[in-house]
Amino acid sequence: xxxxxxxxxxxxxxxxxxxxxxxxxxxxxxxxxxxxxxxxxxxxxxxxxxxxxxxxxxxxxxxxxxxxxxxxxxxxxxxxxxxxxxxxxxxxxxxxxxxxxxxxxxxxxxxxxxxxxxxxxxxxxxxxxxxxxxxxxxxxxxxxxxxxxxxxxxxxxxxxxxxxxxxxxxxxxxxxxxxxxxxxxxxxxxxxxxxxxxxxxxxxxxxxxxxxxxxxxxxxxxxxxxxxxxxxxxxxxxxxxxxxxxxxxxxxxxxxxxxxxxxxxxxxxxxxxxxxxxxxxxxxxxxxxxxxxxxxxxxxxxxxxxxxxxxxxxxxxxxxxxxxxxxxxxxxxxxxxxxxxxxxxxxxxxxxxxxxxxxxxxxxxxxxxxxxxxxxxxxxx
Numbered sequence: 001x002x003x004x005x006x007x008x009x010x011x012x013x014x015x016x017x018x019x020x021x022x023x024x025x026x027x028x029x030x031x032x033x034x035x036x037x038x039x040x041x042x043x044x045x046x047x048x049x050x051x052x053x054x055x056x057x058x059x060x061x062x063x064x065x066x067x068x069x070x071x072x073x074x075x076x077x078x079x080x081x082x083x084x085x086x087x088x089x090x091x092x093x094x095x096x097x098x099x100x101x102x103x104x105x106x107x108x109x110x111x112x113x114x115x116x117x118x119x120x121x122x123x124x125x126x127x128x129x130x131x132x133x134x135x136x137x138x139x140x141x142x143x144x145x146x147x148x149x150x151x152x153x154x155x156x157x158x159x160x161x162x163x164x165x166x167x168x169x170x171x172x173x174x175x176x177x178x179x180x181x182x183x184x185x186x187x188x189x190x191x192x193x194x195x196x197x198x199x200x201x202x203x204x205x206x207x208x209x210x211x212x213x214x215x216x217x218x219x220x221x222x223x224x225x226x227x228x229x230x231x232x233x234x235x236x237x238x239x240x241x242x243x244x245x246x247x248x249x250x251x252x253x254x255x256x257x258x259x260x261x262x263x264x265x266x267x268x269x270x271x272x273x274x275x276x277x278x279x280x281x282x283x284x285x286x287x288x289x290x291x292x293x294x295x296x297x298x299x300x301x302x303x304x305x306x307x308x309x310x311x312x313x314x315x316x317x318x319x320x321x322x323x324x325x326x327x328x329x330x331x332x333x334x335x336x337x338x339x340x341x342x343x344x345x346x347x348x349x350x351x352x353x354x355x356x357x358x359x360x361x362x363x364x365x366x367x368x369x370x371x372x373x374x375x376x377x378x379x380x381x
Contacts, residue, residue, distance in 0.1 A: 007048040009041035014055040022082035037062040057083040065178040071304035079115040079381035110297035112290040127344040130285030131266040147246035158203040169212040177379045187378040194219035197230040206243040214239025234262040236377040241271040267371035286376030294326035309366040335360040
């Protein structure tokens with residue numbers, strides 16, 4: 001009988017081996033290097049399926065805190081999901097995912113971010129979420145020259161002496177993953193999502209006097225390799241939109257790239273304007289999301305919602321319903337029941353359309369959608 005439980009310290013080597021055999025070739029770094037937290041027994045979050053003491057399937061889980069202005073969201077990220085070929089087709093992963101959902105509730109997570117969108121996830125309560133515009137940046141010398149014309153401006157690679165200034169720029173983002181000053185270098189070195197596409201990081205910053213005006217972590221092909229699966233792309237960034245645009249031009253030149261892609265979230269209005277003359281395509285946020293507990297998520301969001309529209313926030317309540325849905329109450333009166341998909345749409349989709357009573361709709365329009373970081377950034381699992 002298959003045993004599903006958390007992976008112990010002395011079993012993590014099996015998990016790394018299975019993950020590497022599933023996802024890596026000889027030219028890629030080990031999953032342990034790219035996703036160290038997924039295999040960290042000190043966190044004790046990841047799950048395995050065992051047959052006679054041998055690990056036959058694995059699901060990596062990593063906890064994180066996401067800041068949305070004054071709000072702090074408790075998030076689990078799920079990745080490195082793999083099953084040994086001899087045990088596929090036995091619904092082991094489906095059973096594991098149900099255990100993961102129960103675990104996410106028990107540890108107090110409000111959201112479960114999933115790296116994939118396959119049938120395993122979509123039939124288990126995961127949904128696409130958010131809106132992204134992915135720009136294709138090409139050579140635009142006017143933007144670059146206009147920015148660097150200012151005295152005291154320097155664009156260059158980031159050095160180890162820059163960590164405090166870089167962290168200050170990262171912390172200034174209103175919507176972000178919590179990343180300590182000692183955690184940023186580790187995340188950059190891990191090259192999590194970049195390594196999936198046979199790429200590595202180059203980190204640039206625009207310095208203005210003694211501060212970082214903007215920075216960009218760029219995924220570029222490993223030397224001697226042509227980008228085949230994905231064009232070079234910006235993994236994460238922060239700071240002034242104009243300075244960031246200049247950094248992208250600098251990176252294009254230094255790396256001798258034809259194009260550099262960057263996914264910009266719907267709420268990053270100034271950056272959307274600055275890059276609007278480049279070709280782009282509309283997409284959803286990376287992967288999928290499962291709302292573990294809508295009521296908990298709403299309570300975690302209240303500091304942000306109360307800043308955005310205090311009167312509307314004070315009138316709305318969320319109660320968890322069966323099948324991961326929610327009941328919405330206005331002034332203490334139940335006004336609408338939402339499915340799990342509708343909850344995700346209300347929370348994160350600026351194009352969502354809901355058939356709810358007008359008084360409730362007016363309140364929802366004042367509070368939602370909620371911005372969220374791009375899930376394919378440094379904290380990708």
